[in-house]
Amino acid sequence: MALKCINPVDLPAPQSYTQVVVATGSKLVFVSGQEPEDSDGNLVGPGDLAVQARQVYANLGRALAAAGAGPEHVARITIYVVNYERDACLPIIEAARKTLFGDHKPADVVLGVTSLSPGYLIEVDAIAVID
Numbered sequence: 001m002a003l004k005c006i007n008p009v010d011l012p013a014p015q016s017y018t019q020v021v022v023a024t025g026s027k028l029v030f031v032s033g034q035e036p037e038d039s040d041g042n043l044v045g046p047g048d049l050a051v052q053a054r055q056v057y058a059n060l061g062r063a064l065a066a067a068g069a070g071p072e073h074v075a076r077i078t079i080y081v082v083n084y085e086r087d088a089c090l091p092i093i094e095a096a097r098k099t100l101f102g103d104h105k106p107a108d109v110v111l112g113v114t115s116l117s118p119g120y121l122i123e124v125d126a127i128a129v130i131d
Helices: 049-066 086-101
Strands: 003-006 020-023 027-034 074-082 107-113 122-130
Touching (some): 020 074, 049 122, 074 086
Parallel strands (some): 074 107
Antiparallel strands (some): 027 122, 074 122
């Protein structure tokens, strides 16, 4: 498996993601949106974006492992955040994201949404590439 992360010189150099990811593996893994739920399906951290974000990324890691993939195989994620405000939300999301991805920076998009399931503040899906 190979992911080549590219930040073109004529685009801003992002701190927490990569502008372009070229994947050359042989299998694609599509992970559904992971929600801030425990293994029994109960909401974790009502009203607390930091707690919910940590749970979402932990769940994403478990979902990837079930497919034989790891965080290093992720080419792209989509992050859905209720009432997203960049300055308030992004540092919280990035701290939780780093717990799963470390220094790996897949391509991403952050979408501010009006609502998710009641009480849910964040959801993250992923596309990974493995051999």
